[in-house]
Amino acid sequence: MTGPQDENKKDYSTYSWYKIDASGKKQLTSVKTKKYTEVATAQGYYSYQLVTENSNGCESPVSDVFKVFVLPVIDITVTAANTSICTDVGSTTLTAKTSLKNQNLVYQWYRNGVKINGANDETYNVTGEAKAEKIIFSVSASFALNPNSPVTVTKEVTVIPQATKPMITAN
CATH class of the missing domain: 2.60.40 (Immunoglobulin-like)
Incomplete structure (x- = not known):
């Protein structure tokens, strides 16, 4: 002041x-x-x-x-239904959890530090990852009254290669 x-x-x-x-x-x-x-x-x-x-x-x-x-301190964690998924067909849901109830929070999800357009909910569904790699997903949460002070947490998801299609041979 x-x-x-x-x-x-x-x-x-x-x-x-x-x-x-x-x-x-x-x-x-x-x-x-x-x-x-x-x-x-x-x-x-x-x-x-x-x-x-x-x-x-x-x-x-x-x-x-x-x-x-x-405003109260935003305490946030991210949970994942699975932290390892298969390429192309695997999926997992990431959920931002906080102990704050009835607060007007604004969420934004990121993939390897890049904003995911339209990903503004408490949950984010990871699907259709084509490349086997480790991906860092993060979510920023802030109060609608004070969007310039977000709290950000991360969760790593490992995408593993899908098993190749088997081929049956005759003996």
Whole structure:
């Protein structure tokens, strides 16, 4: 958060940042500069107020309350029905799982770091892989409110050669 400057576009002499706790009590922080940064320890609303002091020692009235909502941490894992599939005919379903319930999450799946167009659900079906190789699938999940801070996890799928078509010979 950033406090204002005076009418001459200069920083005030002192910035007194107050954090308001859940019971409504104001707590003066140790920060006295124009910028205030705090690392939140839990999700929820955080409320702040600011008092400035000019070079003459005169204090401003207390600012209006400024509220910040901290989103919960996205904890995500990827599970696979199978981590090995056969070329051409094999398939597996990858599923992004999170403990967050009733959250508006946005998903994007990737294959070896390349975005898979249209793969925006919690699940992704891997099918029709023609080449025997190890493939890294990843999924990014973010809040619809804050899509610029995704959490990404990966899952490796091994594509193995399909058995060749047998040929029966007469003895």
